[in-house]
Amino acid sequence: MNLILLFDEDFVAEQRVRLTGRRLQHVRAVHRAGVGDLLRVGRVGGRMGEGRVVELSDEQLLLEVRLDQEPPRPLLLCLVLALPRPKMLKRVLQAVTSLGVKQIYLVNSYRVEKSFWGSPLLQPEKLREHLVLGLEQARDTLMPQVHLRPRFKPFVEDELPQLIRDTLPLVAHPVAEQPCPPGVAGPVTLAIGPEGGFIPYEVELLQAGGFTPVSLGERILRVETAVPVLVSRLKPPGSAA
Known part of the structure; x- marks a missing residue:
């Protein structure tokens, strides 16, 4: 603490x-x-x-x-994350909160198990516990907002276009040829799939909405590792660790 x-x-x-x-x-x-x-x-x-x-x-x-x-400046990054298994979600929430992410959308995906959406961890008070741990770690006071979106296609088609406006929309995809850009100066919307990644249909749907697939190279990382690595890579030069 x-x-x-x-x-x-x-x-x-x-x-x-x-x-x-x-x-x-x-x-x-x-x-x-x-x-x-x-x-x-x-x-x-x-x-x-x-x-x-x-x-x-x-x-x-x-x-x-x-x-x-004043608290540290928020990171200009909106995270769209396929809902991980509960134990992994705890660690991810604490990590991205420590890194300064203030907008987190937990979304469904073909590879997300239905049982995950019934986890007690998704109750507001439980989510808040792990956000608080992240803030305490990073010496920050600005609480992130967590949004639950259990229907992937309606979210991508109806809500995401407004969210990505005036941002750089990127989707992490293990087989993408384009590398994840380092140190992006402006706002970013970053979509990250579940273990195994988004299925091709989901990637195509995101691409149709304006997202560019990017990767971290040949190594395939677990979600709990890939999320902080990607967020840290995208942080603009000179921003707080």
Whole structure:
């Protein structure tokens, strides 16, 4: 936890917060903070800064906070991702959140198992848990938005044209001849398929909508590896790690 995230309900006064549960235990066990120590904090959706410990017990942590720093700039990349298996989705959500992705569309695909859509992980509160872990890791406060789209063709034909407007639309495809471009300066919409990739029909549908197939070369990567590699490769020069 490189940043202690503060939520609206944590504030007991304008500059004072009360923390319990996981964050309290982390401060006690990992930071080993005491009264008077400073901790890095950030308000979800707002600024970051420092929190001074004014009270610490087994039951609660009280901080006096000063929020005077802006969070890192969001990455101008919209991720369209075929829904991975739940265990993999947890890791992917944390990774792309840490990298600064703020728009995530989880979509269906021929190779996505139907049972994945019934996973409890897709409940808003469960998704939020893993987004929070990504923000804490990267010292960021801007919560990504996750959109569920269980019907592939209607999404591609009816919604995606508006999403890709004024962006560079790319679809990761293992057999594509064109390599993924490095360091794209402008906004990008990146579509990534499931294990095994999008089927040819799905790639053709994306191409018809304006997407260009790209690859990372001869090696075939698992989704949980390919997603952060592709996102990192597309990040513009000079952007935060």
